[in-house]
Amino acid sequence: MATMKDVAKLAGVSVATVSSTLSGRSFVSDELKQRVEAAIRELGYAPNAMASGLKRGTSSLIGLIVPDITNPFFTELVHCIQRRAAEAGFVVLLGVSDDQVAREAELIALMRSHRVAGTIVIPCGGEQDCMNLSRLAAGMPLVAADNAPPGMALDTIVLDNRMAATLATSHLLSLGHKIIATIAGPPHRFVSHERFVGFMTVLESKGLSVGADHVKRGDFHVASAREAGLALLQSAPRPTAIFVANNQMLIGTMQAVAEMGLSVPHDVSVIAIDDFPWAAAFTPTLTTVRQPIDALAEAAIERLKLRVGGLQEDPCRIVLAPELVIRQSCRAPLEDA
Amino acid sequence: MATMKDVAKLAGVSVATVSSTLSGRSFVSDELKQRVEAAIRELGYAPNAMASGLKRGTSSLIGLIVPDITNPFFTELVHCIQRRAAEAGFVVLLGVSDDQVAREAELIALMRSHRVAGTIVIPCGGEQDCMNLSRLAAGMPLVAADNAPPGMALDTIVLDNRMAATLATSHLLSLGHKIIATIAGPPHRFVSHERFVGFMTVLESKGLSVGADHVKRGDFHVASAREAGLALLQSAPRPTAIFVANNQMLIGTMQAVAEMGLSVPHDVSVIAIDDFPWAAAFTPTLTTVRQPIDALAEAAIERLKLRVGGLQEDPCRIVLAPELVIRQSCRAPLEDA
DNA sequence: AACGTTTAGCTAAACGTTTCGTCAAGGGGG
DNA sequence: CCCCCTTGACGAAACGTTTAGCTAAACGTT
Numbered sequence: 001m002a003t004m005k006d007v008a009k010l011a012g013v014s015v016a017t018v019s020s021t022l023s024g025r026s027f028v029s030d031e032l033k034q035r036v037e038a039a040i041r042e043l044g045y046a047p048n049a050m051a052s053g054l055k056r057g058t059s060s061l062i063g064l065i066v067p068d069i070t071n072p073f074f075t076e077l078v079h080c081i082q083r084r085a086a087e088a089g090f091v092v093l094l095g096v097s098d099d100q101v102a103r104e105a106e107l108i109a110l111m112r113s114h115r116v117a118g119t120i121v122i123p124c125g126g127e128q129d130c131m132n133l134s135r136l137a138a139g140m141p142l143v144a145a146d147n148a149p150p151g152m153a154l155d156t157i158v159l160d161n162r163m164a165a166t167l168a169t170s171h172l173l174s175l176g177h178k179i180i181a182t183i184a185g186p187p188h189r190f191v192s193h194e195r196f197v198g199f200m201t202v203l204e205s206k207g208l209s210v211g212a213d214h215v216k217r218g219d220f221h222v223a224s225a226r227e228a229g230l231a232l233l234q235s236a237p238r239p240t241a242i243f244v245a246n247n248q249m250l251i252g253t254m255q256a257v258a259e260m261g262l263s264v265p266h267d268v269s270v271i272a273i274d275d276f277p278w279a280a281a282f283t284p285t286l287t288t289v290r291q292p293i294d295a296l297a298e299a300a301i302e303r304l305k306l307r308v309g310g311l312q313e314d315p316c317r318i319v320l321a322p323e324l325v326i327r328q329s330c331r332a333p334l335e336d337a
Numbered sequence: 338m339a340t341m342k343d344v345a346k347l348a349g350v351s352v353a354t355v356s357s358t359l360s361g362r363s364f365v366s367d368e369l370k371q372r373v374e375a376a377i378r379e380l381g382y383a384p385n386a387m388a389s390g391l392k393r394g395t396s397s398l399i400g401l402i403v404p405d406i407t408n409p410f411f412t413e414l415v416h417c418i419q420r421r422a423a424e425a426g427f428v429v430l431l432g433v434s435d436d437q438v439a440r441e442a443e444l445i446a447l448m449r450s451h452r453v454a455g456t457i458v459i460p461c462g463g464e465q466d467c468m469n470l471s472r473l474a475a476g477m478p479l480v481a482a483d484n485a486p487p488g489m490a491l492d493t494i495v496l497d498n499r500m501a502a503t504l505a506t507s508h509l510l511s512l513g514h515k516i517i518a519t520i521a522g523p524p525h526r527f528v529s530h531e532r533f534v535g536f537m538t539v540l541e542s543k544g545l546s547v548g549a550d551h552v553k554r555g556d557f558h559v560a561s562a563r564e565a566g567l568a569l570l571q572s573a574p575r576p577t578a579i580f581v582a583n584n585q586m587l588i589g590t591m592q593a594v595a596e597m598g599l600s601v602p603h604d605v606s607v608i609a610i611d612d613f614p615w616a617a618a619f620t621p622t623l624t625t626v627r628q629p630i631d632a633l634a635e636a637a638i639e640r641l642k643l644r645v646g647g648l649q650e651d652p653c654r655i656v657l658a659p660e661l662v663i664r665q666s667c668r669a670p671l672e673d674a
Numbered sequence: 675a676a677c678g679t680t681t682a683g684c685t686a687a688a689c690g691t692t693t694c695g696t697c698a699a700g701g702g703g704g
Numbered sequence: 705c706c707c708c709c710t711t712g713a714c715g716a717a718a719c720g721t722t723t724a725g726c727t728a729a730a731c732g733t734t
Contacts, residue, residue, distance in 0.1 A: 004691065005690075017713060019691070025692085025693085025694090032712085046446060046449045047450055048450070048690055051692090052690080053387070054719050054721085055719050056692065056719085070412055075407055083433070086433070089429075091432070092430070092431045094723095096416070097419070114387070116427070137640055222618075255617075271409075278588055305721065316620045327640070340721090341720065352684090353684060356684085356721070357722095357723095366683090384721080385719090385721070389720080390721090391719090392689050393689085393722065
């Protein structure tokens with residue numbers, strides 16, 4: 001593959017002149033500029049980003065580490081981050097941690113090795129694991145989004161998970177539900193915990209209690225929620241509404257309802273956190289709490305750019321407000337059958 | 338950030354020894370090996386992939402260019418490719434062409450600049466655009482998957498689109514449908530064309546014809562299919578079945594059916610190419626033709642590895658067989674109402 | 675004892691850029 | 705007319721690795 005030296009030789013100039021022509025950092029006469037450009041075209045020259053990065057000590061790469069790209073929430077987040085990164089002139093180096101803390105740590109080391117300008121991570125671990133992240137970053141600008149507990153020595157950008165749970169739960173209460181169950185996420189994760197606490201707090205404030213039978217844990221994936229849903233629907237008294245901690249588990253819950261020969265919202269109302277593109281295409285359309293994903297992406301890239309620029313101030317925490325999207329999957333409970 | 342030189346100094350050895358220790362390419366005594374490892378830990382040293390890539394003339398990066406990551410077919414493909422790339426020791430540099438040929442070309446140049454070992458592209462353009470790709474790659478190993486017409490000077494891996502359309506159409510015919518409409522994809526794209534031809538061929542072979550009113554074009558996105566679906570359902574005679582060219586447009590079609598106050602499969606049967614994770618969660622569950630996405634990913638990575646390894650033989654074309662997944666969205670048509 | 679061989683480690687020259695300092699030529703002010 | 709400043713171009717030294725080639729010590733053979 002052609003190098004700058006080849007271009008220089010063909011154009012009859014020095015490599016310094018070629019470099020100046022490309023970077024525009026110093027003045028080159030039109031005459032030479034044209035000769036250089038012609039040579040570049042003729043040779044099909046593309047500058048070597050590794051050499052340039054090595055010399056300049058930076059790269060135009062940013063790392064992006066997500067637990068699982070097939071979860072539509074993450075898909076959308078990757079989409080938004082990649083778009084905004086591209087607008088800012090960065091290319092995204094994609095890492096998938098597959099929900100494994102050890103893999104996440106490896107990926108951070110990998111990003112460091114590639115001397116990315118900075119990295120955005122959606123942590124997959126519990127609080128302790130998250131607290132480790134800043135140490136692993138070891139100087140690389142690192143911004144944590146979504147599952148990031150407070151107190152990390154990093155810029156963090158999160159949803160107001162308690163408010164999201166509060167919106168969902170209050171909606172169910174306002175429809176008249178009294179027997180409400182939940183399918184929560186993995187207990188050690190920050191987002192699960194917050195959503196669960198939000199849920200319980202609202203109920204307690206209304207003097208309602210939740211039976212142990214009516215609290216199930218899933219792992220944020222479909223299958224676990226199907227099982228949890230089946231168990232909930234067979235418990236007595238059967239809940240009239242289920243608050244589900246994320247979108248994937250909402251699908252599992254819907255499957256469970258169908259398998260039991262019941263229907264939403266006739267027999268049971270269902271609501272979840274995290275909207276997704278097809279929530280409006282289901283029958284019934286699904287009521288959810290939407291996270292402002294693009295705002296999350298924007299804030300993450302913005303903070304990262306500041307840190308890449310050398311900003312040294314204390315870690316900041318940005319908390320974004322969720323929004324209730326009312327569709328058809330929740331309605332008033334039937335009178336006691 | 339610490340360099341090899343720092344490590345060498347701290348360990349009291351030369352940089353060559355550090356390099357040997359890390360790469361294992363030549364013998365280092367246990368004594369020194371341990372001193373080096375201790376120094377690495379103490380300094381939090383991570384090798385500079387840019388420097389190493391520059392010197393060795395290769396990188397462990399591969400480029401991946403997709404039209405749109407939010408389409409679940411591409412999401413799954415990115416997922417599988419990234420997993421297999423990681424297994425092979427590569428990191429994925431993600432580019433999104435956003436269905437724009439010009440952007441796709443830019444991204445190929447970008448990948449080239451970063452001296453990726455090779456690139457996998459899902460072309461977003463028509464036949465002419467695709468034919469250009471090998472020229473743009475200019476020596477960089479490039480493998481095209483999915484929307485890749487024959488005749489490209491590249492390894493290509495595609496679904497047997499005609500067979501997919503044939504499976505779907507034959508299924509509708511076998512259920513007794515006579516008035517079948519289609520929502521096809523953008524005409525210039527290879528996959529659209531093949532799917533449309535497959536559809537028409539089957540019908541013609543059975544002596545059936547399709548009215549002009551019953552052929553609509555979408556752009557592979559939801560909204561276009563909703564409109565197309567509304568138009569189809571208002572045409573006379575109303576089709577008893579609709580063959581939809583991809584999964585996103587299936588969603589749009591379902592919306593159209595719902596808006597018309599009709600129901601699937603009672604009033605109209607619906608089938609599409611491209612399965613997706615939630616096809617089984619819809620009511621009714623959706624009948625689709627599944628592409629073997631992971632096999633596509635595997636073959637793409639495999640070919641890419643061969644080319645990266647320097648394989649010079651003629652371009653090869655791998656065609657994968659689709660599979661009909663029968664669920665609930667298709668059934669026999671009602672007797673004439 | 676002299677000689678090759680092996681071995682463990684080192685020196686130094688690349689890789690393809692960027693950029694600092696230099697230089698020659700030209701122009702303007704005194 | 706001389707000097708200095710500006711301008712456009714260049715030479716060369718980095719950046720952090722890898723690796724070919726070297727050195728010196730240790731060893732085994734005659």
